[in-house]
Amino acid sequence: MADDLVLDPDIRIYVFVPIVIITFLVGIIRHYVSMLLSSQKKVDIVQVQDSQVMIRARMLRENGKYLPEQSYQMRRAFFNDEETGYFKTQKRQAVQQNPMTDPSMMTEMLKGNLTNVLPMIVIGGWINWTFSGFVTTKVPFPLTLRFKPMLQRGVELQSLDASWVSSASWYFLNVFGLRSIYTLVLGENNAADQSRVMQDQMSGAAMSMPPDPKAAFKAEWEALECAKHIWVLKNSEKKLFS
């Protein structure tokens, strides 16, 4: 019975396509607004120094096997030595990631919320209100009955297949689906990319360093302590003809 359901073609013209256009245009507007509102990220010299040190320590671990023993130990001592080593002597403040106490992070969060979450909710609600009372489209895969109340707002039919969804769910589908089109139109790094924003919010405000340099230093120190040095180039004169 569900397969026999035929929708009014007017739905296609007046609902389906307008929702796509609305989502697309709102995304572009969001991109430009966030570009106007964005502030330059100030990087601290200490942070730059720390990130460079991490790179150098990692290089030492990975490629140290190409250096003779003494050179390797010299560098390792520079990092790990008890009294003078970089990882031991550099005291860093444990950075507070609490958004409430850090005013600059607060404004960042506010701006992020304003440009991304708020429009989504507002427009989602408006679409739900305007285009309510009918199903918009059918998703091509079967869904369980659990999804019915979520995807079929406004259409309270007991016997309707859960694959038929309302306009609000079509809107949300668009929000995530148009991501690749934004990349095509706006180039990489565009601010209309919702899912990237959500990822950023989850990983925290990591600028050029992981938020806690102390932990990173400790990890690097341990790694260097454990790493053994074998000079790969040693005895290469024997290997030349063997």
Next chain:
Amino acid sequence: MEPTLVNSFQEAREKLRKWREDHERKSEEVVSLWVSVVCNNENKLGDEKWMVLEQVVIASLDTHNYEIAGDAICELKARFPSSDRVRYLQVLRLHAMGKCEEALTALDQMITKDATNSAAHKRKIAILKSQGNIPDAIKGLVDYLSKFMSDQEAWSELCDLYLSEGEHTRAVFCAEELILHNPHNFFVYQRAGDIRYTMGGIDNIKIAFNYYNQALKLNDNSMRSLFGLFLAGSTLTANSKLPPPDKKDFAKSTAWAADEISQRYSKQGGGHEPVELMLEGAMSNLQITN
């Protein structure tokens, strides 16, 4: 007349963009393109104009056209009055015209304003070096590297500065730092091998031998590494303090290197006198006897 002008403007614009993106420094061509075609059609460039202006400034400083550079900088400054990037171009112009003191003062201001500006730091060191003030340049560079430890260009420069002062131990430290960052590039091994060989002493020459070996493995067209291998090997073979089995290995490698060298030279042409004899004579003059 009109259509050909338009064509060449488009072509010029394309060429400039390509050079900008590939970081090619074709200074003379850039200046000639600018003077002949682009400068009369500046407004057609749109937003690209500022990047082209920057490109033109650097190119004209390379070719000593200070007026062109000055005009371009004026335009940039009018558009971006408080930009660090424009200030940096002004410093470049001062340096190119020889006004080093002013350039240094301006750079100091830029550094106090933003300590993470690595270009400003490096330009300061370059000015000190061009004034011949190597010890200060070295000091500045060491300080820079204590903050920006992974800057390979800086390590390479420091290596050169130490070599010019004759500080081989420190130079070899820098060279090995570069190995850490580029372990699959034959050139870093070759340079480190050269410095180790110059330092002398059995251990260093052994290490130099291994470096040359690695350089050859990575690029077997490198004649310099081949010569280095030959020299290091023959010095070690001639040395009496090594145990005989090691000496045999070194002797084998030296003989192989000598063969390779003579083969390659004879392939190149010439072939008048036995190349081996000539080489051996030349090589014995280069050897370090201790």
